Amino acid sequence: MLCRSRLYVAEAARRAATRSCGGKPASSELAEQVKVQYDSSAAIEFYKTVMGGGDGGIHYGLTLREDESVAQKSQNVVDVMGTLLQVQLQGRLGPSQQLLDLGSGHGSAAHANIRRFGCKVTGFNLGALQNKLAEEEATRLGIQDNFDTRQGDFDADGLPEEWTQRFDGVWSEEVICHSKNKPALLKEINRVLKPGAALCFSDIMAGEDATADELRSFTDRNATVVMYRPSDYLADLQEADFGAVGFMDFSEHLPAFLKGMVQRIDDKLDEMVAKGVDKDYALNFRQSLSDRVGAVEEGRFVWGAFTATKKQDPAPSPFLRLQQNRRAAAAGSGISSHGITGRTFSTMVDRSGRASRSGGGTGSESRSEATASAKDSVVIVGAGHVGTYLAVSSARNNLDRDVILKTRPESSNQDVAENIYEKHGVQIVGELPKDLSVDVAFITTKTHSLRQAAADLASSLGAEQDGPPVVGMVHNGFAHVPESLEHCARPVSCVTRGGYACKAHPDGSIDMEVKNGHEPWLIEPVPEGQRIVKFLEAAGVPVKSEEDFYYQKLSKFLVNCTGNLLAVARNCDCANLVGRHEKEMVELFDELYDVLQADGAMKNAWAFAPGRAELRDATIEAIASYGSHLPSTKMDFDSNRELEIDSLNGYILSVAAANELDAPVNRGLVAEVLALVEARGNVHQVQRMLQSLRA
Missing domain, CATH: 3.40.50.720 (NAD(P)-binding Rossmann-like Domain)
Structure with missing residues (x-):
C-alpha cells in the first residue's frame, strides 16, 4: 500500500471558518486529564498493548506491506518521519545534534531515532511514570548517554527558558492535539530551535469540513479542547515564522490501523484486565475505534505529518555569489x-x-x-x-x-x-x-x-x-x-x-x-x-549541434526539476500536473532559478536565457505539451525502480549548500518523495540519498 501524499505550502492554505472543533474552552484540569489518560500503570499497559502492538509506540501507523503487525505499522511511521526530518536537515542529524521529542511518552520514537541517527534526544513529557520507564528502557538498550527526560507542562509553563536555540530538531507524534494554545506552543518550538533547524510532527485532526458534533466522541475521550484542521496548523506554522512548511496526508492508513487496534483489544482483553485495565474502559474504547473507522473514510478525521524549518538569517544573494x-x-x-x-x-x-x-x-x-x-x-x-x-x-x-x-x-x-x-x-x-x-x-x-x-x-x-x-x-x-x-x-x-x-x-x-x-x-x-x-x-x-546548446540543456533541466519529482508526489501525469498544481510549479521554478544563478556550471547557459518570467512560462508550457505522458521518474516510481533524485532536485540542494543558500521548496519536495520511496521499502536509496546530502 502506497503512502499517497500531498504537500501544502502555507501560503496556499486556507484557514477554517472556525478554529474550535469540539470541546469547551480550556480548563485547568486539562493536564490532569492527559495524565489520567496516559500516565497510570493501567493506561500505560493499555496503550502499549493496543496502540503499540506490545511495544512502546503510542501513535498511529502506516501500512506499507501486507500482513504487518500493529507494532510494525507503528515503527513504519517513525522511519518515514525520520527520513522527512533528516532531509529537512540536509542529512546533518547525527552524533553531534540534539533532538527534542515533545510528548515523548514511553520513549519509543526517541530510542529509535538515537539508534538510527546516533543523535542525542531530550524527551519533554508530562507523565513522570512514562519518563521513568522511558529512561529505564534506554538503559536496557545501552543508549542512556544519549537520552534524558524533562517533566513539564508546555501549556502551563511553556518550554524551559534556557532551551532557547538549543535544538537541531523537534519531533512530536500525536501530542500537539492536546495543547489548549497551539499558536503559542508552535512559537515556543520555534524559539528552542536553532536557525535552520527543523520541526517534524504528526497529529490527528479534524477534516476541513467536519463539525464539532461529529468530533465529540473523540474530543471528549482524548483530552482535546481545540481540534485543529490541517489548514489551521499550516497557517499557525507560518505565523510562528517557520519556513518550508509542508504536510503529508497519511489518512488513508488510519482505517487499517484502527481495525488493527480493535483486533488487539479482542485478542488481549483478558490479559489486559488481569494487569489492571478496566474492562468497560477497553470495550468503550473499542466501540469508539470502530466508529472512528467510518468517520475517517468519510473525511471527518485527518492524520498526517507536518514539516517546517526555522528561518535562518537572510542568506547572501545568489547573484552576489x-x-x-x-x-x-x-x-x-x-x-x-x-x-x-x-x-x-x-x-x-x-x-x-x-x-x-x-x-x-x-x-x-x-x-x-x-x-x-x-x-x-x-x-x-x-x-x-x-x-x-x-x-x-x-x-x-x-x-x-x-x-x-x-x-x-x-x-x-x-x-x-x-x-x-x-x-x-x-x-x-x-x-x-x-x-x-x-x-x-x-x-x-x-x-x-x-x-x-x-x-x-x-x-x-x-x-x-x-x-x-x-x-x-x-x-x-x-x-x-x-x-x-x-x-x-x-x-x-x-x-x-x-x-x-x-x-x-x-x-x-x-x-x-x-x-x-x-x-x-x-x-x-x-x-x-x-x-x-x-x-x-x-x-x-x-x-x-548549435552554440545555444548549454541553454537548451538548462531549459530541459528546469523542465525535469519542475515536473518529475512533483509528478511522483502528486501522482499525476504532465497535463494534470499543470492543470492542478501550477502554483506549486511556479514556486518550485522560482527557487530553482535563484539557486542555479549561483552555480558557476551554468555560466555558458545564461547568455542565451530569457528573463525569469519568460523562462518560467516556457518551462511550464513545455511540461504541459507532454499531455498525458508520465515523466520518466514517475514511470520509475510506478514500476518500483530506483529514482533519479540526487541528480535532479537533489543536485539543487547540493548547489544551495555549497553556496550557503537555502532551498526549502526543493528540500521539502525531496523529503516527501524520499518518504514515499521509503514507504515502498527501498531503504537503500533513502540511505544513499541521505549520504549524498551529508557529502
Missing part, C-alpha cells in the same frame, strides 16, 4: 570546470579536473570523423526507452556496424529487446563482450547506474582498436564523469527533448512513440560531438 563562482571556473576554457554530465545540462572534465573542448590528449584525432572501420560496433549501454529507440533506429538504417544493446535481465523492456533482436538483428547482451572495436558508444542509463555502465563499457574495449571511441552521455540530471571513461574520447553530452515509449506487437512490429514529435537531439558543440552528430544522422535520428 555568481561572480565568485564564475571566477572559479576554468579561465578561457569556455566551459565550467564542474565535472557534471547529463541529459539536461552537462559539462565534462578531464583527469585534471579541467574542462576540455578540444579533446586534446585523447587521441580522438586519429579516427576519421566521417567514417568507421567495417568491424566497428556501436554499443548502447542501457535498454530503457531512449536506449531501445536508439538501437532500433541504428539497426533499421542498416549501418555498417554491429549494434550491441546491453540490458539487464530484469529490464522492463526485455520483451521489446527480444523483439528487436528477432526483427533487426540487434545483439542483446547481459554482459558486453571483451575486445570490442567500438567507434561510437552511448550510455543511456539512469544516473545512479552511470558508474557501473561506464565501467562495463571501458572493460569491453579492445587494446588494438583504431583510437578511442566517442561516448554520448544521455541521462537525466547532473553526475560526475566516471574515471573509467578516461581512455575514451572526451564524453559528449546529449539532450533528448522528446518522450519515448517502445511497444512490441504480436506481429513482430515495434511502435516507437515519441511525444512532442521527433524533436532533434541536441549535441554538445565540441569537436568530438561531430562524430555523434554524423552517427545519429546516419541512424535517422533528428539532430543538431
Whole structure:
C-alpha cells in the first residue's frame, strides 16, 4: 500500500471558518486529564498493548506491506518521519545534534531515532511514570548517554527558558492535539530551535469540513479542547515564522490501523484486565475505534505529518555569489570546470579536473570523423526507452556496424529487446563482450547506474582498436564523469527533448512513440560531438549541434526539476500536473532559478536565457505539451525502480549548500518523495540519498 501524499505550502492554505472543533474552552484540569489518560500503570499497559502492538509506540501507523503487525505499522511511521526530518536537515542529524521529542511518552520514537541517527534526544513529557520507564528502557538498550527526560507542562509553563536555540530538531507524534494554545506552543518550538533547524510532527485532526458534533466522541475521550484542521496548523506554522512548511496526508492508513487496534483489544482483553485495565474502559474504547473507522473514510478525521524549518538569517544573494563562482571556473576554457554530465545540462572534465573542448590528449584525432572501420560496433549501454529507440533506429538504417544493446535481465523492456533482436538483428547482451572495436558508444542509463555502465563499457574495449571511441552521455540530471571513461574520447553530452515509449506487437512490429514529435537531439558543440552528430544522422535520428546548446540543456533541466519529482508526489501525469498544481510549479521554478544563478556550471547557459518570467512560462508550457505522458521518474516510481533524485532536485540542494543558500521548496519536495520511496521499502536509496546530502 502506497503512502499517497500531498504537500501544502502555507501560503496556499486556507484557514477554517472556525478554529474550535469540539470541546469547551480550556480548563485547568486539562493536564490532569492527559495524565489520567496516559500516565497510570493501567493506561500505560493499555496503550502499549493496543496502540503499540506490545511495544512502546503510542501513535498511529502506516501500512506499507501486507500482513504487518500493529507494532510494525507503528515503527513504519517513525522511519518515514525520520527520513522527512533528516532531509529537512540536509542529512546533518547525527552524533553531534540534539533532538527534542515533545510528548515523548514511553520513549519509543526517541530510542529509535538515537539508534538510527546516533543523535542525542531530550524527551519533554508530562507523565513522570512514562519518563521513568522511558529512561529505564534506554538503559536496557545501552543508549542512556544519549537520552534524558524533562517533566513539564508546555501549556502551563511553556518550554524551559534556557532551551532557547538549543535544538537541531523537534519531533512530536500525536501530542500537539492536546495543547489548549497551539499558536503559542508552535512559537515556543520555534524559539528552542536553532536557525535552520527543523520541526517534524504528526497529529490527528479534524477534516476541513467536519463539525464539532461529529468530533465529540473523540474530543471528549482524548483530552482535546481545540481540534485543529490541517489548514489551521499550516497557517499557525507560518505565523510562528517557520519556513518550508509542508504536510503529508497519511489518512488513508488510519482505517487499517484502527481495525488493527480493535483486533488487539479482542485478542488481549483478558490479559489486559488481569494487569489492571478496566474492562468497560477497553470495550468503550473499542466501540469508539470502530466508529472512528467510518468517520475517517468519510473525511471527518485527518492524520498526517507536518514539516517546517526555522528561518535562518537572510542568506547572501545568489547573484552576489555568481561572480565568485564564475571566477572559479576554468579561465578561457569556455566551459565550467564542474565535472557534471547529463541529459539536461552537462559539462565534462578531464583527469585534471579541467574542462576540455578540444579533446586534446585523447587521441580522438586519429579516427576519421566521417567514417568507421567495417568491424566497428556501436554499443548502447542501457535498454530503457531512449536506449531501445536508439538501437532500433541504428539497426533499421542498416549501418555498417554491429549494434550491441546491453540490458539487464530484469529490464522492463526485455520483451521489446527480444523483439528487436528477432526483427533487426540487434545483439542483446547481459554482459558486453571483451575486445570490442567500438567507434561510437552511448550510455543511456539512469544516473545512479552511470558508474557501473561506464565501467562495463571501458572493460569491453579492445587494446588494438583504431583510437578511442566517442561516448554520448544521455541521462537525466547532473553526475560526475566516471574515471573509467578516461581512455575514451572526451564524453559528449546529449539532450533528448522528446518522450519515448517502445511497444512490441504480436506481429513482430515495434511502435516507437515519441511525444512532442521527433524533436532533434541536441549535441554538445565540441569537436568530438561531430562524430555523434554524423552517427545519429546516419541512424535517422533528428539532430543538431548549435552554440545555444548549454541553454537548451538548462531549459530541459528546469523542465525535469519542475515536473518529475512533483509528478511522483502528486501522482499525476504532465497535463494534470499543470492543470492542478501550477502554483506549486511556479514556486518550485522560482527557487530553482535563484539557486542555479549561483552555480558557476551554468555560466555558458545564461547568455542565451530569457528573463525569469519568460523562462518560467516556457518551462511550464513545455511540461504541459507532454499531455498525458508520465515523466520518466514517475514511470520509475510506478514500476518500483530506483529514482533519479540526487541528480535532479537533489543536485539543487547540493548547489544551495555549497553556496550557503537555502532551498526549502526543493528540500521539502525531496523529503516527501524520499518518504514515499521509503514507504515502498527501498531503504537503500533513502540511505544513499541521505549520504549524498551529508557529502
